[in-house]
Amino acid sequence: MLRGDITVAIRNAVMTELAEVGYGRLSIEAVARRAGVGKTAIYRRWSNKLEMVMEIISDVAERKVPLPDTGSFSGDLALLLMIVSTALRHRMASQIIPDLMAEAARNPQISETLQRALRTHQQAVGEKLIGQAVARGELPDGTDPDVAVDMILGPLYWRLAVARQPIEDDYLEKFTIAVTAALKATG
Amino acid sequence: MLRGDITVAIRNAVMTELAEVGYGRLSIEAVARRAGVGKTAIYRRWSNKLEMVMEIISDVAERKVPLPDTGSFSGDLALLLMIVSTALRHRMASQIIPDLMAEAARNPQISETLQRALRTHQQAVGEKLIGQAVARGELPDGTDPDVAVDMILGPLYWRLAVARQPIEDDYLEKFTIAVTAALKATG
DNA sequence: CTACGACGTAACGGTTGCGTTCCGCCGTTT
DNA sequence: AAACGGCGGAACGCAACCGTTACGTCGTAG
Structure with a gap:
């Protein structure tokens, strides 16, 4: 089972990176670095940048x-x-x-x-x-x-x-x- | 003396690239490719991407x-x-x-x-x-x-x-x- | 206590772009 | 005719990031 606290850390890191450098310059490696997790943890959850960002954004926007x-x-x-x-x-x-x-x-x-x-x-x-x-x-x-x-x-x-x-x-x-x-x- | 037709080709290429991929993903190499020009022709005119884009945009916007x-x-x-x-x-x-x-x-x-x-x-x-x-x-x-x-x-x-x-x-x-x-x- | 699985780390080969340098070509100036 | 200078092309070393893989650790479920 994927660990929830890691998922949360990644989601936060993505939002912060998005705000800081924008979608175009957002890199998986930077997200991993900021979240304090390995790249593997990210690729275990999403298969690429677009999918990751879209899932996270949809989630936030649906509130x-x-x-x-x-x-x-x-x-x-x-x-x-x-x-x-x-x-x-x-x-x-x-x-x-x-x-x-x-x-x-x-x-x-x-x-x-x-x-x-x-x-x-x-x-x-x-x-x-x-x-x-x-x-x-x-x-x-x-x-x-x-x-x-x-x-x-x-x-x-x-x-x-x-x-x-x-x-x-x-x-x-x-x-x-x-x-x-x-x-x-x-x- | 810098050749005017080359400068125009570069300016057009920059605008097109900006529209297509945006500032974040705009690369000097892509501009040179699209303009049909060597990178050297670009670096002879501007010292980096930001300076290049700003000069060209200012020019257009001031019309x-x-x-x-x-x-x-x-x-x-x-x-x-x-x-x-x-x-x-x-x-x-x-x-x-x-x-x-x-x-x-x-x-x-x-x-x-x-x-x-x-x-x-x-x-x-x-x-x-x-x-x-x-x-x-x-x-x-x-x-x-x-x-x-x-x-x-x-x-x-x-x-x-x-x-x-x-x-x-x-x-x-x-x-x-x-x-x-x-x-x-x-x- | 053992097996599983998610984890971080590190490294892989490959791609892209940076900014620079050197070269040979060619039109213009003198 | 010779010198100059902008040109395209090619290659440089460097950096970042891609997506993947192998490995060893650690917490938890059974």
């Missing part, structure tokens, strides 16, 4: 994000923005996600894995968020959840993961107001 | 984007969205930019170069766009150009370069309306 339900759209939105912006400020997310996204542009298997992880997931959040708001009459009937997700996640991702500018205290507040107005206007 | 000035904010915005979305649909942009962005998270020199290229530039566009609109009374006085740029570029970048979903015919139209409403609301 459920709590669907916001505060009773009002502006409350839901504010909460969602808080959750996402906090997540994106962590090294794990802000380094690994853009890196894998760039990699996904070249590797169909990575692309597919991330699509499942991100789209399925965050799309579900968007649909619930918008659905609730429409049901409550806070947003017009025809509001497109797809556009809404772009309007909500896009700017945050851009600012935190791409432009890498800090967000000031009142940014999320301003942003909540702006997004609400934007979505009301598209109906 | 001016025409500042929109159609006479109305919605016209300016629609034009800007058109320009950016067209650019982001090209392989050159949609592969290279996310890749270098991810790389910039690790390499300060790349980060700095891209900051100059992107921020200075697109921030200037944003400030002009918003400034004109405010001057015309189309947007409220306190409109933050910084937030505006996030609201405009973020969703487009997210959808085209990250989520890699297509944009439908009426998407930009809907989006223009949404952004206008959003910015009016933040004043």
Whole structure:
């Protein structure tokens, strides 16, 4: 039986290496070195780098994000923005996600894995968020959840993961107001 | 004197390699191979990979984007969205930019170069766009150009370069309306 | 107490790329 | 005609990593 503590050490090492050097430069030897294990322990579990990273990433990505339900759209939105912006400020997310996204542009298997992880997931959040708001009459009937997700996640991702500018205290507040107005206007 | 046609061949090869394998896996030997050139021709021009890529990227990025000035904010915005979305649909942009962005998270020199290229530039566009609109009374006085740029570029970048979903015919139209409403609301 | 199996270490041959050097070719300059 | 210099090609020694194998250790299950 494979030892669980070794598996955990490897998983952690992979995440750290991913954040530090990215998928392209990640090497099995470096992972083994960092995890303090032999290469053999890794090859006993996965047959190559791609398989290893995909399995580990899928696992991490499948952890459920709590669907916001505060009773009002502006409350839901504010909460969602808080959750996402906090997540994106962590090294794990802000380094690994853009890196894998760039990699996904070249590797169909990575692309597919991330699509499942991100789209399925965050799309579900968007649909619930918008659905609730429409049901409550806070947003017009025809509001497109797809556009809404772009309007909500896009700017945050851009600012935190791409432009890498800090967000000031009142940014999320301003942003909540702006997004609400934007979505009301598209109906 | 270094031969100009050789330099051009190398520059093109670098861009193509960047799009195909990314910065991390880009090798001088592959560039030379693709350009049909000896490695010596490359080392005669740049002393290493980073210097080479940075010089070439800076050069490309510094090409001016025409500042929109159609006479109305919605016209300016629609034009800007058109320009950016067209650019982001090209392989050159949609592969290279996310890749270098991810790389910039690790390499300060790349980060700095891209900051100059992107921020200075697109921030200037944003400030002009918003400034004109405010001057015309189309947007409220306190409109933050910084937030505006996030609201405009973020969703487009997210959808085209990250989520890699297509944009439908009426998407930009809907989006223009949404952004206008959003910015009016933040004043 | 024995057998099993996962472990770390070390080494294997092979590949790729680094940055450098030397060579002979060839067009341009003088 | 001769000198110069950029060129491609080939090879250098070095380093990293690939995926695999052999070996000896050690904890645990039987």
